[in-house]
Amino acid sequence: MSLVGRTRREALQVNGALLVLAALSLAPLLWMLSVSLMARGEASHFPPPFLPARATLDSYRELFGSTGIGRNFGNSLLVSLAITVLSLLLNTMAGYAFAKLRFAGRERLFQLLLAALVVPAQVAMLPLFLLMKQLGLVNSFWGVIVPAMASVFGIFLVRQYARSIPDELIEAARIDGAGELRIFFQVVLPLLKPVLVTLATFTFMGAWNDFMWPLIVLTDQEHYTLPVALAALSREHIMDVELMMAGAVVTVLPVLVLFLALQRYYMQGLLLGSVKG
Template sequence: MSRRVGESPMVSALVNGLLIGLAAIALAPLLWMLSVSFMQQGEASAFPPPLLPARFTLDNYRELFARAGMGRYFLNSVLVAGGITVLSLAFNLMAGYAFAKLRFAGRERVFQTLLAALVIPAQVAMLPLFLMMKGLGLVNTYGGVVVPALATVFGIFLVRQYARSIPDELLEAARIDGAGEFRIFRQIVLPVLRPIVVTLAIFTFMAAWNDFMWPLIVLTDQENYTLPVALAALSREHVQDSEMMMAGAVVTVLPVLALFLLLQRHYIQGLLLGSVKG
């Protein structure tokens, strides 16, 4: 952290020390979870609990994938989160662009209604949503998990705010040259929206991967469970096996954590751009 002109070394040291301390507090549970996952069975139950394993072992991970079927649940999560991300991007990008640049009757009123829906808790909509999925025959299918996430108000809003920065003259020139709306969207709009596409993709994938409540409601067969639901079910069967549960938590958290750390620059940049465009 660079020191500003006129700022004393003591103040700079205090600020840096405070930031380091807060980072350590935030990382401590994650690091201990990782450490416990490599401990032998029952070692974490000692008092006081050890910070590091006495003997490094991968038995907990072998048990997870060999007997608990964690590999199947991992693939389920990849399939569901990947499908939601791809389809949600398509719907959100097209809807956000339409609300930003296309003129149609009731555009502003419809968008304001969508924004008003943000104040409704998601839990309130779960019962009618479940009844809709039941009527469509999508209960206990991956489609029942994916379809409700095809478009989100947040995603539409984020794309709309960024798309408003596209010059109308550029779009009109393309129309005059004979380009259709889909071609304009594909060749002109999408390249401009690239920063927000990355941001929305990361946000959507993380939300879908970590979602627990809706997959728990709509998926009834255990073989269809996603990782968070499977881990919760596994914890009831192995309530005393803290080491295996921590290994399962690592398998669940590590992919999205690695994805966020890898693309955090694009994620934050896209959020900032979306907040100031338009």
């Protein structure tokens, strides 16, 4: 067999394997969407059908009409956007400071921050809850937002990328009389755009999907975020598979659309950060 024919066969085998893996990965999501469009009780048949006999939006009408899930959707959107904006600002400033500003104990402090990555998040939840209680932030959106405003991973990601910015560019701005804040916002921030998109995607998806901490700190159902509200709803409608799948679609769809829309910038930020850092 010729080299061209062998190369083509290998390419077909690789693409075929990738296609099979993609189909296996997408099958649960497609079945979730399909079940959400089924009539009540249809998914409980055995064997369960893959496609609805007659597509209907009854589950979505009930979900938004009688369960109050629309309010919880708004809660999740508010909390996730607030966390993303504040996290971008604080993580970016801290990451730039660790990368380019010289101050006493910089490297030791950064090593201490990295050491905190090995501490499981569950270990910190009890002292964090007690702190939120002392601050009067329990059962409020700020109780969810404040602990997520900065993260070690976000600081690390920005620092690694910011180290690639030429020192000569920053020194030239200082010679021209620019202050540190002006340098940061007008010179550094535009150069950090790829990693900012990556960090924003990470942060928004993490805040949107977070279940454990909102479950702990939010006690009033009116403040529930979408994952917590969906878990509470499942206890009341445990046999209503179609309704639960509709809720799952509403929960997954925003972050899926966000990731697909920003996928190119997301991967660019990761790859450039790994190469330049």
